[in-house]
Amino acid sequence: MLEATEEVLRRHGPVKATVVDVARALGVSHGTVYRHFRTKAALREAVTRRWLDRACGELARIADAGGDPEERLRQWLRALFEAKRRKAGEDPELFATYTVLAGENGAVVGAHLAELTGQLTRIVRAxxxxxxxxxxxxxxxxxxxxxxxxxxxxxCHAGEWERAGVEEELAAVVDLLARGLRG
Incomplete structure (x- = not known):
């Protein structure tokens, strides 16, 4: 159901996509969709959560891998950047849609940010x-x-992620932060 919702969002955008469109894509009644998600907002929230959670698995593995914490920090920040850049570059329409949905779902975004900063905290604590x-x-x-x-x-910075030299700029910022963490 969430995959079908993604496809409907990709096709129609967040403003025009409806539960009826999702039901039609699945070949079921809109009542069937509402049995799983009480409201259109709940469906959109679930899709947003799914989208945000996709990058967390790889990042969690890096955070919890053990080994040199500074290297893990560098890997984690590069992986976060690459995941976000991939999402923005591979499917810009869906990325724009999710940006709208993320704005509607502050609690989901807040939980996502807490997960990410929690992963970073584990690295820094180690x-x-x-x-x-x-x-x-x-x-x-x-x-x-x-x-x-x-x-x-x-x-909001997605437009800059394909610019020449952006990887070097990230590396310079991470170098500065690592020096600061070392004291």
Missing amino acids: GAAGGAFTVADPAGAARAVFHATARFHHP
Whole structure:
């Protein structure tokens, strides 16, 4: 059902897509869709959550991999950037749709951001525990790293992600942040 909703959103956009369109794509009545999702908003929320969660698995594996925390931090930030850039570049219409849906679903976005900063916190905490980073507040440092790199993962910057030199700019920001975390 969520895949069909994605396809309907891709075809019609978030303004024109309806539950009836989703039902038609599935070959069922709109009542069937409503049995699974009480409202159109609930369906859109589920699709948004699914879309945001897709990148979290790979990022969680990096966060929890063990090994050098600084290298994990670098890998995690590169993977986040690449995941967001891939989403924006491979299917720009759907990316634009999800940007609209994310704006409608603040609680889903908030949970997603909490998951991402939680992953970063695990990396920074491991670095602090092992002496690689000298931070008193790993969660605060993780939030600062996340916000400092927003240009490379926040959808409002998607237009910049294909620009020549953007990978080098990310690397320079991450180098600066890593030096700061080392103290």
